[in-house]
Amino acid sequence: MITTSGKLYRLFGLLLCASSVSSSLHAQSRQLSPKQQRARAIYKQLVEINTVDSVGSATKAARAMAVRFLAAGFPARDVRVLVPKGKPAKGNLIVRYRGRADAREKPILLLAHLDVVAANRADWPRDPFTLHEENGFFLGRGVSDDKAMASMFVANLLEMRQEKVVPSRDIILALTADEEGGDANGVQFLVALHKELIDAAYAINEGGGGTLLDGRYLSHSIQAAEKVPEDITLTATNTGGHSSVPRPDNAIYSLMEAIRRIASHTFPVDLNPVSREFFAQSSAVEPNPALAAAMRALAANSGDSNAARVLSAVPTFNSIMRTTCVATRLSGGHAYNALPQSASANINCRIVPTSSGEATVAELKRVIGDTSISVSWTMSEREIFPTSSIQIVPELLAAATDLTKSMFGNIPVVPSMSTGATDGRFLRAAGIPTYGVSGIFSVRGETNAHGRDEKLRVKSYYEGLEFLDKLVRRLTARAGT
Numbered sequence: 058m059i060t061t062s063g064k065l066y067r068l069f070g071l072l073l074c075a076s077s078v079s080s081s082l083h084a085q086s087r088q089l090s091p092k093q094q095r096a097r098a099i100y101k102q103l104v105e106i107n108t109v110d111s112v113g114s115a116t117k118a119a120r121a122m123a124v125r126f127l128a129a130g131f132p133a134r135d136v137r138v139l140v141p142k143g144k145p146a147k148g149n150l151i152v153r154y155r156g157r158a159d160a161r162e163k164p165i166l167l168l169a170h171l172d173v174v175a176a177n178r179a180d181w182p183r184d185p186f187t188l189h190e191e192n193g194f195f196l197g198r199g200v201s202d203d204k205a206m207a208s209m210f211v212a213n214l215l216e217m218r219q220e221k222v223v224p225s226r227d228i229i230l231a232l233t234a235d236e237e238g239g240d241a242n243g244v245q246f247l248v249a250l251h252k253e254l255i256d257a258a259y260a261i262n263e264g265g266g267g268t269l270l271d272g273r274y275l276s277h278s279i280q281a282a283e284k285v286p287e288d289i290t291l292t293a294t295n296t297g298g299h300s301s302v303p304r305p306d307n308a309i310y311s312l313m314e315a316i317r318r319i320a321s322h323t324f325p326v327d328l329n330p331v332s333r334e335f336f337a338q339s340s341a342v343e344p345n346p347a348l349a350a351a352m353r354a355l356a357a358n359s360g361d362s363n364a365a366r367v368l369s370a371v372p373t374f375n376s377i378m379r380t381t382c383v384a385t386r387l388s389g390g391h392a393y394n395a396l397p398q399s400a401s402a403n404i405n406c407r408i409v410p411t412s413s414g415e416a417t418v419a420e421l422k423r424v425i426g427d428t429s430i431s432v433s434w435t436m437s438e439r440e441i442f443p444t445s446s447i448q449i450v451p452e453l454l455a456a457a458t459d460l461t462k463s464m465f466g467n468i469p470v471v472p473s474m475s476t477g478a479t480d481g482r483f484l485r486a487a488g489i490p491t492y493g494v495s496g497i498f499s500v501r502g503e504t505n506a507h508g509r510d511e512k513l514r515v516k517s518y519y520e521g522l523e524f525l526d527k528l529v530r531r532l533t534a535r536a537g538t
Contacts, residue, residue, distance in 0.1 A: 092110075096522050099122075101202065102189040103122075103198060104199055111239075115171040115243070119148040122232060151231055151255065154227065156224040160226045168233070168261065172237050193515050198511055229254070248484070252487065260490070262479060263481075265280040265492065266494075273380075281473065284376070286440060287403055288403055294431070300396055324379040324420065333359070335377065336368075338375075339352055342468070347387055348371065350364075382407075445490040
């Protein structure tokens, strides 16, 4: 039995608890500047719009951001949502922030994708399409890939507009669909049909960022190149027959031998200016002395076989050094009691950008050494290798380096080549140099992008917001502006 007095004490305790929680939330809100509050609101809005390829809508997210730009006074002609024909959920937002009328420099392009990888609610301890903030992290699908940068770009441009900043050149924002997959990639669509809306001196994209180690800033990377993905199909054929009368010539055995030879093959070291500089700069912060020495040796001489052997033991470094090809899918046979008439495998290759698909296929044919194995492209649509320079634009490198040192200390700014792929490869193929740079720091692997409980440090989000704001302002500011 609870007495009236007990009830009053309990009610008073609940009121105190509620007041404490309210005060805590209010204090947290007070700690954020108005710009940070707006950025967080945009971030939350984007995360909570489901933009998964199969069930979500990038168009909804694009239109939500368009509303914000129009409300801020951007002319309707400079805020466009472009939706591919027959793909109503695959819209892309293009915003042009007009610079000085006498601008002579081409615009810069800010690129981020709106779509995200699927997230199964049953696999997550919390709703993946709600922005959560817990223990110093933001959690939710897309919080790191790529709605953080999307929200930062939007918030920073709105802030510049509010301050009536007139940049020295136009700034273009592109928020796009289907980077993670799907049949309506936004950047490909824009390059093919609306290139005049996104044509720029260069683009700033995802793919770069900073590394934390033991609570300290270790290095900051600028992605200047990417390996080019190509899928290749191996096919072995045979007349087949009854399985009760086996023969040495078997389509599956032939295919297995071809795969074994590919698995045993190592492509030669093939450094480019970006990957060479990556190893040279990374050697200064690599904690393993043997790896650091190997990095320095390989950067000085790409023919150093001992250095290559040491670095090859680390899968990431091995992939940065050379083209890689690996079996990813298998199929074969047509009945349990029949000798196979055909067997096939998909080989996924990640090709260094200074090579070519044709050179890679020729190497695979040589390694397989069996003309009865058909080697063909898996996809009818081929990747286009970069036509733009992979050297970092000096003004961008200088600005990023200065800001890194002023915000994060005397740490190296390291050019990098991604072993994976972003939409930047489509821009590079179209002649628009593209660089991944963000000012967002994390411990290696902690964001768990594409996985359960994707997260980003709260502190890193606001640091990235500030870094990108200062970077864009510096790149679009000249004397007299």
